[in-house]
Amino acid sequence: MAHQTLFDSDEPEAPTNRPAATGRIREWVSRPYARAILILTVVIGFVLLPLAWLILAAMNQTGAPASPIMEEIEKTVFWFTIVSIPMTAFVFAVLVYSLLGWKRISSDDPPMQESPAIRTNRTGTIMWTVVSSVLAFFLVVWGMIELAAITANSYGTIPADQQPGDEQPLIVNVTGQQWVWTFEYPGYDGATTPVLYLEKDRPVYFNVTSKDVIHNFWAVELGVKIDANPGAATQTGVTPTKAGVFNVRCAELCGLHHAYMETTIEVLPKEVFAAAMREMGGGKTS
Amino acid sequence: MSSATVVQQHSVPQPAQHGKPGGMIRHFNVVTAVILGLVLATIFGFLANRLVPSGATGATFAPVLPDVGFLAILIGWVLGFMIGIGAFIGPFRWLMGRDLTHADAEYLAGKDMGVGRYFRYTTDHKVVGIQYLVGFMVIIGLGGLLAMLIRTELGVTWAGVFSPDSYNTLIGTHGIAMIIAMIIAISGPVGNFIVPIMIGARDMAFPRLNALSFWLLAAAVPCLVASMFAGGIRDGWSVYQPLASQSPPGMIGYQITIIVFAISTGIASVNLMTTILRMRAKGMTWARTPVLVYGIFGAALMGLYAFPFYQYSQILALSDRIFGTSFFNPVEGGSVWLYENLFWLLGHPEVYVILLPSIAVCLELIPVFMRKPLFAMGFAIAGVVGVVIMSGLVWAHHMYMTGWAPFANYPFMLSTEMISIPVGFLVLVAIGTLWRGTAWTRLPLMAVYAVIFNKMIGGVTGIYLSDVPADQFFHGSMFVVAHFHYMLMGAGLFGAMAGIAFYFPKMTGHILDERMGSIGLWTAFAGFQLTFGSMFVAGLQGQPRRVLQFDNLFNISNWLSTIGAYTIGIGMLIFLAAIIFSWRNGKVASGNPWASKSLEWQTPTPVPLENFTVLPVVTERPYDYGVPDPYATAQKTSSDKAGVQ
Numbered sequence: 021m022a023h024q025t026l027f028d029s030d031e032p033e034a035p036t037n038r039p040a041a042t043g044r045i046r047e048w049v050s051r052p053y054a055r056a057i058l059i060l061t062v063v064i065g066f067v068l069l070p071l072a073w074l075i076l077a078a079m080n081q082t083g084a085p086a087s088p089i090m091e092e093i094e095k096t097v098f099w100f101t102i103v104s105i106p107m108t109a110f111v112f113a114v115l116v117y118s119l120l121g122w123k124r125i126s127s128d129d130p131p132m133q134e135s136p137a138i139r140t141n142r143t144g145t146i147m148w149t150v151v152s153s154v155l156a157f158f159l160v161v162w163g164m165i166e167l168a169a170i171t172a173n174s175y176g177t178i179p180a181d182q183q184p185g186d187e188q189p190l191i192v193n194v195t196g197q198q199w200v201w202t203f204e205y206p207g208y209d210g211a212t213t214p215v216l217y218l219e220k221d222r223p224v225y226f227n228v229t230s231k232d233v234i235h236n237f238w239a240v241e242l243g244v245k246i247d248a249n250p251g252a253a254t255q256t257g258v259t260p261t262k263a264g265v266f267n268v269r270c271a272e273l274c275g276l277h278h279a280y281m282e283t284t285i286e287v288l289p290k291e292v293f294a295a296a297m298r299e300m301g302g303g304k305t306s
Numbered sequence: 307m308s309s310a311t312v313v314q315q316h317s318v319p320q321p322a323q324h325g326k327p328g329g330m331i332r333h334f335n336v337v338t339a340v341i342l343g344l345v346l347a348t349i350f351g352f353l354a355n356r357l358v359p360s361g362a363t364g365a366t367f368a369p370v371l372p373d374v375g376f377l378a379i380l381i382g383w384v385l386g387f388m389i390g391i392g393a394f395i396g397p398f399r400w401l402m403g404r405d406l407t408h409a410d411a412e413y414l415a416g417k418d419m420g421v422g423r424y425f426r427y428t429t430d431h432k433v434v435g436i437q438y439l440v441g442f443m444v445i446i447g448l449g450g451l452l453a454m455l456i457r458t459e460l461g462v463t464w465a466g467v468f469s470p471d472s473y474n475t476l477i478g479t480h481g482i483a484m485i486i487a488m489i490i491a492i493s494g495p496v497g498n499f500i501v502p503i504m505i506g507a508r509d510m511a512f513p514r515l516n517a518l519s520f521w522l523l524a525a526a527v528p529c530l531v532a533s534m535f536a537g538g539i540r541d542g543w544s545v546y547q548p549l550a551s552q553s554p555p556g557m558i559g560y561q562i563t564i565i566v567f568a569i570s571t572g573i574a575s576v577n578l579m580t581t582i583l584r585m586r587a588k589g590m591t592w593a594r595t596p597v598l599v600y601g602i603f604g605a606a607l608m609g610l611y612a613f614p615f616y617q618y619s620q621i622l623a624l625s626d627r628i629f630g631t632s633f634f635n636p637v638e639g640g641s642v643w644l645y646e647n648l649f650w651l652l653g654h655p656e657v658y659v660i661l662l663p664s665i666a667v668c669l670e671l672i673p674v675f676m677r678k679p680l681f682a683m684g685f686a687i688a689g690v691v692g693v694v695i696m697s698g699l700v701w702a703h704h705m706y707m708t709g710w711a712p713f714a715n716y717p718f719m720l721s722t723e724m725i726s727i728p729v730g731f732l733v734l735v736a737i738g739t740l741w742r743g744t745a746w747t748r749l750p751l752m753a754v755y756a757v758i759f760n761k762m763i764g765g766v767t768g769i770y771l772s773d774v775p776a777d778q779f780f781h782g783s784m785f786v787v788a789h790f791h792y793m794l795m796g797a798g799l800f801g802a803m804a805g806i807a808f809y810f811p812k813m814t815g816h817i818l819d820e821r822m823g824s825i826g827l828w829t830a831f832a833g834f835q836l837t838f839g840s841m842f843v844a845g846l847q848g849q850p851r852r853v854l855q856f857d858n859l860f861n862i863s864n865w866l867s868t869i870g871a872y873t874i875g876i877g878m879l880i881f882l883a884a885i886i887f888s889w890r891n892g893k894v895a896s897g898n899p900w901a902s903k904s905l906e907w908q909t910p911t912p913v914p915l916e917n918f919t920v921l922p923v924v925t926e927r928p929y930d931y932g933v934p935d936p937y938a939t940a941q942k943t944s945s946d947k948a949g950v951q
């Protein structure tokens with residue numbers, strides 16, 4: 021063999037009369053299986069396409085998105101679904117075609133017939149590598165940008181007293197404890213509630229901690245999630261933009277009644293919120 | 307038996323024989339192991355109750371110190387079991403200056419012993435492989451049974467079948483049992499039985515360590531079962547601190563299981579790696595080494611660096627519990643994040659410890675059934691290497707939402723998404739090998755189709771979870787559970803089924819019943835899609851994981867999930883029946899029923915002790931199947947170059 025590399029490809033040296041690139045592509049597409057697989061890929065792709073919307077529909081059943089963070093999350097999920105469909109569809113198309121299109125033998129004895137010895141294909145491997153790398157690169161860049169965006173939206177890295185916006189943010193101290201959530205409002209004389217009251221369009225800043233084991237504070241429709249750790253406080257925040265009743269669930273196994281460690285969020289218009297706070301004993305509006 | 311043995315008798319200098327051949331070795335087997343284990347467990351438990359000072363009244367078997375008592379019982383069990391199986395004979399004789407004689411070694415290898423060798427400390431790698439296969443099926447049966455109970459509870463939440471305590475024990479024990487089962491699923495049976503033959507070796511590099519690794523596993527698993535009778539493991543398989551410190555003594559069963567299992571895994575990893583590095587046949591260069599060997603090697607290497615983290619996390623947790631240290635107790639300066647880091651330093655590589663052998667076994671068998679060479683073998687190896695390197699750098703993607711280090715989320719998101727590139731290589735190699743081949747649609751190949759399908763769904767749903775913003779919704783939800791079941795079960799377990807079906811003729815001498823096996827496989831596959839497809843929906847709707855009660859919103863998806871789970875159960879039982887039936891009365895297999903060109907199939911079945919009469923010399927690349935590609939030859943000027951083989 022002329023040139024033996026480590027994993028010698030058995031690829032013949034390029035013949036002198038090798039057709040030009042466009043010619044080779046045309047030749048490839050003219051092969052009976054190539055067109056069928058491309059069509060199959062497109063068909064499967066279109067079959068899978070509605071998933072992008074169905075996934076969001078499932079996520080939105082209880083009123084999401086109720087905050088810009090949740091909107092960003094849903095945007096991410098939507099576009100990740102869209103970009104992963106072509107490659108998935110292609111792989112599924114090859115699976116289907118290899119069973120139905122290329123030959124199939126189901127004898128008990130090993131087939132006498134051998135298949136073409138394709139040890140590698142430079143164009144194919146390069147294309148796969150490029151496409152999968154570009155996809156991975158897209159995921160990373162998108163993820164970084166979105167992460168920066170939701171971090172800014174949740175004021176996660178900004179101390180409570182230096183937050184952006186004209187309006188004073190609402191501060192809520194969230195405490196997880198087997199198996200209840202307690203919400204304390206330092207701006208309202210330390211009023212304490214078992215249900216999370218939030219004001220529509222007013223940024224809220226959560227200091228989250230736990231009295232015993234690890235819990236996870238999940239404000240489902242708001243797209244907020246952070247662990248409540250014993251011995252440490254974690255911060256996150258959100259701006260609820262939709263009035264309504266939403267769910268807080270515990271998303272970290274915390275013992276016996278973990279399943280029951282849920283409560284509701286009431287996102288209220290400004291006046292109603294103030295009234296509710298007064299009722300809870302937190303007279304001061306700050 | 308084989309003439310190779312005779313040759314060895316002449317060439318190897320033998321230690322002096324003291325007295326008549328035999329000694330203790332010949333009296334140990336699994337029965338003595340269990341008896342001695344139980345005896346020592348009783349003695350240790352009794353002593354612990356007597357000797358450890360306690361403030362209680364001192365009544366003898368009163369549960370004054372359940373933790374220390376249970377710990378002592380488990381240590382006694384493991385110690386007694388290992389003594390009783392004969393694990394310490396070799397080292398003991400060596401210390402006494404009377405190393406094993408050739409006759410002893412042959413006895414240990416199970417020469418001319420019959421079925422009894424499967425119940426002893428047998429060193430023959432093929433016996434260990436079969437032992438692992440049966441051990442795997444037992445553990446997965448246990449885990450599967452628990453899964454059925456979990457789905458029963460979730461299917462009829464209103465009935466309240468289980469108390470919250472029992473339910474939490476079910477999910478924790480199911481989780482860890484399945485993880486253990488899947489870690490050994492392929493590396494155990496195939497890695498031990500097939501790999502040495504595949505590389506042309508007579509046995510593993512360290513046959514006695516090989517037996518040790520299996521019997522340590524056999525000693526560890528009963529500790530897990532025992533924990534269910536000591537309050538259970540109520541904290542999920544991740545047993546996060548400080549929740550686990552609230553658990554009843556059952557937690558100690560978990561910790562001892564993991565500590566012992568990690569030793570077993572470490573020994574097995576070193577053994578497999580040494581065998582692969584040093585004992586490949588003459589001429590088997592790296593380029594001529596089959597891809598399965600790379601996969602097993604990669605898994606062993608990952609296990610070797612990942613398991614110590616896990617083992618230490620459990621040793622420290624045990625120390626917190628018994629001695630009152632505070633590694634993980636935040637009230638006394640410990641850190642719950644330290645535990646999470648140690649745990650996931652195992653937790654993520656472990657995913658690939660399970661997946662890599664499964665994918666490798668698929669890549670190994672596709673060429674045989676497609677009658678084609680493996681496509682782009684260099685990419686397969688690059689994929690394995692890439693996964694091995696990168697899987698150690700992604701662990702904190704399980705900790706995006708812990709608040710541990712928000713800025714660390716950026717690099718971990720980067721590494722997690724980058725690992726899709728080497729994994730993608732493996733998919734490329736798989737579909738490239740299917741490309742234009744004539745499929746011989748036997749059970750092993752059909753299982754590969756199932757694996758690739760599941761792997762794609764697991765992979766795509768994984769990209770949501772790799773993304774921090776999206777994970778802010780999905781973390782801790784049923785979506786995660788569905789995703790990793792697609793990976794570990796959909797790709798892992800179905801891959802193991804492919805591997806078992808493929809190597810069954812070599813391992814047992816019978817063909818796995820095609821019809822019954824296929825019915826089982828596809829029933830399980832259909833049930834699998836229903837179970838975990840619905841579970842994705844439950845997760846999207848916002849159902850947290852590890853709950854036993856939930857909003858009515860989640861009812862429909864959970865009902866469907868439960869129906870699917872029972873279907874999986876039925877399918878798996880059919881598959882198991884196929885295995886048992888074929889093993890006993892199946893069609894007798896020839897030495898090479900798949901007409902494979904790989905070395906392990908060139909041996910007679912059953913494979914004789916020490917595998918080869920004359921050690922083989924490898925002169926060709928693996929996967930030399932196929933005929934010249936008609937399209938390629940059409941383009942060529944010099945047709946003699948085409949398809950040299």
Ligand SMILES: [Cu+2]
Binds near residue numbers: 270271281
């Ligand atoms: Cu909880």
Ligand SMILES: [Cu+2]
Binds near residue numbers: 703704
């Ligand atoms: Cu991971």
